[in-house]
Amino acid sequence: MDEFLQNLEKFARLNKIPVILDDTRDYLVELCKTLQPKRILEIGMAIGYSASNLLKASPNANITCLEASLPNIEMARKNFANQGLTERVNIIEGDCMLELPKLKGQKFDLIFLDGPKGKYLEMIDMILPLLDEKGVWVSDNVLFRGMVRGNQPIPFPRFETTVHVLRDFLDTLEQNKDLDTQVLHIGDGLSVVKFK
Ligand SMILES: C[S@@+](CC[C@H](N)C(=O)[O-])C[C@H]1O[C@@H](n2cnc3c(N)ncnc32)[C@H](O)[C@@H]1O
Numbered sequence: 001m002d003e004f005l006q007n008l009e010k011f012a013r014l015n016k017i018p019v020i021l022d023d024t025r026d027y028l029v030e031l032c033k034t035l036q037p038k039r040i041l042e043i044g045m046a047i048g049y050s051a052s053n054l055l056k057a058s059p060n061a062n063i064t065c066l067e068a069s070l071p072n073i074e075m076a077r078k079n080f081a082n083q084g085l086t087e088r089v090n091i092i093e094g095d096c097m098l099e100l101p102k103l104k105g106q107k108f109d110l111i112f113l114d115g116p117k118g119k120y121l122e123m124i125d126m127i128l129p130l131l132d133e134k135g136v137w138v139s140d141n142v143l144f145r146g147m148v149r150g151n152q153p154i155p156f157p158r159f160e161t162t163v164h165v166l167r168d169f170l171d172t173l174e175q176n177k178d179l180d181t182q183v184l185h186i187g188d189g190l191s192v193v194k195f196k
Contacts, residue, residue, distance in 0.1 A: 019049040024187035032057035037109035043096045044115030048076035062088045066096040100126040107132040113139040117162045120169040143189025
């Protein structure tokens with residue numbers, strides 16, 4: 001990772017901006033090197049850390065990023081500009097639940113979902129039509145601090161809804177016979193979905 005991204009990661013950790021963990025970044029970078037995507041979609045861009053990593057590992061790609069937080073968007077724009085990436089990024093401001101349906105008709109080779117965890121289940125039907133037949137869809141935090149797998153009681157009431165949504169999200173993906181779904185113990189848990 002270059003110096004700019006090292007500093008951006010430090011800034012994010014220092015300011016408690018929840019960007020991808022190091023092993024998640026390494027997995028995504030390797031995936032990009034193999035897949036060589038041209039059209040990437042990211043849901044939950046924050047300040048552009050993961051998007052920058054994806055772009056730098058995919059020299060032929062452009063990325064569409066959905067993000068709701070205006071302060072994050074402002075920082076992301078500066079970060080992309082400082083890396084010479086602006087031309088390759090299309091930022092869509094707003095709630096992904098409203099913005100995703102507007103992308104209907106577009107196809108992406110790589111989709112990275114890192115937005116609101118409580119909405120993952122609802123987003124399945126919005127995201128699958130956007131995935132190219134040979135594309136890969138990766139979602140972050142699907143094992144959510146180890147609370148998702150198994151039916152053990154959830155130790156923190158404030159996470160109950162999220163954990164139930166993530167359990168239903170993984171069950172729905174795994175039960176869909178048209179999909180090949182893997183759940184990887186990388187970072188906070190990644191699901192990796194392809195069409196069979
Ligand atoms: C975990 S952070 C993304 C981190 C980023 N992918 C990275 O690793 O550099 C999640 C982001 O999703 C955004 N977000 C949350 N709910 C959203 C929504 N409904 N629509 C769009 N963005 C949302 C938050 O503002 C936050 O910036």
